[in-house]
Amino acid sequence: MTNNARLSALLAAAMAGVAAFWGGWTRRWMSDDGLIVLRTVRNILAGNGPVFNAGERVEANTSTLWQYLIAACAWLTGARLEDVAMWLALVCTVAAACVSTFASGRYWFTKGGAHYVVPFGILIYLALPPARDFATSGLEWGLSLLWIAVWWALLVAWAAPDRPTRHGMPPVGYLLAFWCGLSWLVRPELALYGGVTGIMLIAYAPRKTGGILAAALPVPAAYELFRMGYYGLLTPHTAVAKSASGAEWGSGFEYLWDFAGYYWLWLPLLGAVALGWWLLVGTRGRRLAIALVVVGCALAHIVYVLRVGGDFMHGRMWLLPLFALLLPVMAVPVSRASVALTAAVAVWGGVTIVRAHPIDWEAYQTGEKELGIVDEREFWTLALGRELGDPPRHAEDFLGSKLMQNWEDALQDGIDAEAAQLNLAYVSADPEIYKWFYRDRVDAETDLNNLGLTAYLINLGMTSMNAPLDVRVLDTVGLATPIAARMPRIPGGRIGHDKQLDPAWQAADSGTDLDRLPAFINPLRAKQARAALRTPEIAELLATSREPMSWQRFWANVRYSVGKGRTLTLHDDPGAYLDPATRKAIRRGEDPGESGTQIAWPVTVKTANDPSE
Structure with a gap:
């Protein structure tokens, strides 16, 4: 040159x-999705590990x-x-x-x-x-x-x-092999590029196969073993939530x-x-x-x-x-x-x-057009009531969303009351008003009270980055919620958001008193869901992320990742998991899901080094 x-x-x-x-x-x-990443970063820096919620090992x-x-x-x-x-x-x-x-x-x-x-x-x-x-x-x-x-x-x-070679392998080939090994850790689909390149390198220098593999595999293989044992999955949890297969x-x-x-x-x-x-x-x-x-x-x-x-x-x-x-x-x-x-x-x-790329905001506001493929930057700018050209850049900017109107006050009230759950309610159509409210905890002795104050919203980023780390923030489509991620896909649903965790399941997987639910949630269905959480199939799923880490749990997760971790899909009807005796007890007004196989463990949440505090 x-x-x-x-x-x-x-x-x-x-x-x-x-x-x-x-x-x-x-x-x-x-973006709201960018804030999801930052919630995990907060937990890493605070010392809670690479998790979205402390005490729940989910790679979100x-x-x-x-x-x-x-x-x-x-x-x-x-x-x-x-x-x-x-x-x-x-x-x-x-x-x-x-x-x-x-x-x-x-x-x-x-x-x-x-x-x-x-x-x-x-x-x-x-x-x-x-x-x-x-x-x-x-x-x-x-x-x-x-x-x-x-x-x-x-x-x-x-x-x-002009590269000097021996047996067809220039020295830069080993650096290339190492770089290809990192592909899986940048984004899973980039493994296609790395894998094909590795095959090409071996084809050109078959006598150097050992060296090529030694350069390419140790880092991704080590992390993959960690992922299998720590999270109980072969892929990031997002791949399960979005059913990428x-x-x-x-x-x-x-x-x-x-x-x-x-x-x-x-x-x-x-x-x-x-x-x-x-x-x-x-x-x-x-x-x-x-x-x-x-x-x-x-x-x-x-x-x-x-x-x-x-x-x-x-x-x-x-x-x-x-x-x-x-x-x-x-x-x-x-x-x-x-x-x-x-x-x-x-x-x-x-x-x-x-x-540029216009967005028909009025069509979304009037309901003439359902959310499908959207220009995410402009969508959030308008959804937050901001002028075009002034998009959100920090977590607090998202408090302008109609879904976050009283979030800060309701969050503090829920913390002060030691409540079980925060929920969003649609209050008025004109003007359009949403409000958060909290639900009380069940009085019974149950391991479910180990679960902290829990908030559910599909927009996981803006809630989680505007909440302390000891507040458990979950979504309804499964990015950070294993139960939602395993729900069946909604035919014709919005790509990436075509799963939905029923409010009954949401209430069940918290310390909420199911006898004091709002009218739009059937208490019998919620109690069925809570009992279903204790059944072997779902309890095993929850244990992979919640049971305290040990060598036994690590290797159990490895085995799970190559078995049910790849294939498990849950039934959206919790009654499908229950025997006649359990269903009969629920009809009598009992809540059999308050006890049984442990599905929630005590959690110590570290917040001292949280950069958002």
């Missing part, structure tokens, strides 16, 4: 970095490395968690843009090849509003992009023709059109494919192999997103495979064709940026 070539690639990378920073900074924000975040990266930086800096997450995501996104663009420039600089490159594919990516929105948001998208970018850079280095092709194609159709994304992609194909003509060996691996993994990733039905956030799940698909053409050699296409992409990008 000549000095001119290196300077050209560096200049292209710098341009990409500036564009990524400006795009992400001007649209910086915090998809990215393992993201939560630990935020925790480490927050511990070092002492800064607000929301600010740490925002800056980390933005820095990762900028670094990903720079690294991927420079690596693409390097890819095209072969002996006798071009000496100058121009940014191309990165312009397509950054023009899209979701790409700039998820440059922050509190979620792991920036880290995921950085992993993909470094993966590409290492592939390019591995394929460089299910097939929802129709929703997937609807999700694709919602993204690609509105922006006419197929136009610049056709240009990118044509340009990439033309540039690759005559390419051989490892350089061709890595291009095929990159494109093949991206296409397989696209098929995966289609199969699972996409997502409820506009464009989010398409960002990673799109970024990967564009890697070979992030920067391209200067020629008449490339300059013309770059100019066309710049025009398309300008139109896309100005046109």
Whole structure:
């Protein structure tokens, strides 16, 4: 690579970095889902472990490395968690843009090849509003992009023709193998990229198989064993809640059109494919192999997103495979064709940026349109009563939600009364008013009173980050709630939110006095649910996350993770778990679920080092 070539690639990378920073900074924000990550970080820093609620070992975040990266930086800096997450995501996104663009420039600089490159594919990516929105948001998208970018850079280095090799393995190959091993810990679907790359490395250097595996496997294998023993699962809990193994092709194609159709994304992609194909003509060996691996993994990733039905956030799940698909053409050699296409992409990008992605807020407010796929940033901005361009950035900003109108007062009242549960009630339609109220604890001696004050809401982030760590915060769709996660999917439900924990189950899994429930909850059904919690199948599920950790519990969880942990689905009717005698006792007014197999243990919640205190 000549000095001119290196300077050209560096200049292209710098341009990409500036564009990524400006795009992400001007649209910086915090999502409700991002706050979910920060609740786990609070527990890590306080000493309660990598859990969402102290005393319940649930891995509520998809990215393992993201939560630990935020925790480490927050511990070092002492800064607000929301600010740490925002800056980390933005820095990762900028670094990903720079690294991927420079690596693409390097890819095209072969002996006798071009000496100058121009940014191309990165312009397509950054023009899209979701790409700039998820440059922050509190979620792991920036880290995921950085992993993909470094993966590409290492592939390019591995394929460089001037690399010294022995038995077909350049030294950078072992670093690449190690990086591939981390894929599973960044996001589970990135294991596709890491796994295919590992197979390629072994195919090119079969005599180095042992070294490749020794570099790639120890870190992810060690964490996977920890996950199995600590959480009782093979995957993050989010995969169970969202039933990621299910097939929802129709929703997937609807999700694709919602993204690609509105922006006419197929136009610049056709240009990118044509340009990439033309540039690759005559390419051989490892350089061709890595291009095929990159494109093949991206296409397989696209098929995966289609199969699972996409997502409820506009464009989010398409960002990673799109970024990967564009890697070979992030920067391209200067020629008449490339300059013309770059100019066309710049025009398309300008139109896309100005046109943005509108949200029909009035349709949601009037009920004319149900929540499906939404522009999450703009949705939350409007839902919190804020002006467009002023999105939420901190946890307290979410107190403006109509669902949080009296949250702080009700929370304090519930704590003072040593209540069992906080619940949200719909009070008025005009004006639309919701209010939180607390429910009293049962007077009987029961292990259920080991469960702290419990609040349920589908929006898990804004409640949990506006509550102390000794308040148990759960959701109704299963991200942090094992019982909800195992409920059957609602046919035709909103992707990612197509499970629902009935209020009877919610009341049952708390210390609530079931004889003093509000009218909208059937006390007989609630008592059936509480009794069902003690039955062997559900009690075993609860023990995996609640029984105090020991070597016996750890290995029992390992066995559970490869058995029922993979397949268990609960019946939404609690009566299906009960024998006739138990059902008869409930009809007599008894609450047999107050005793039996232990399902709740005493918990000591540490709060001294909670950065939100």
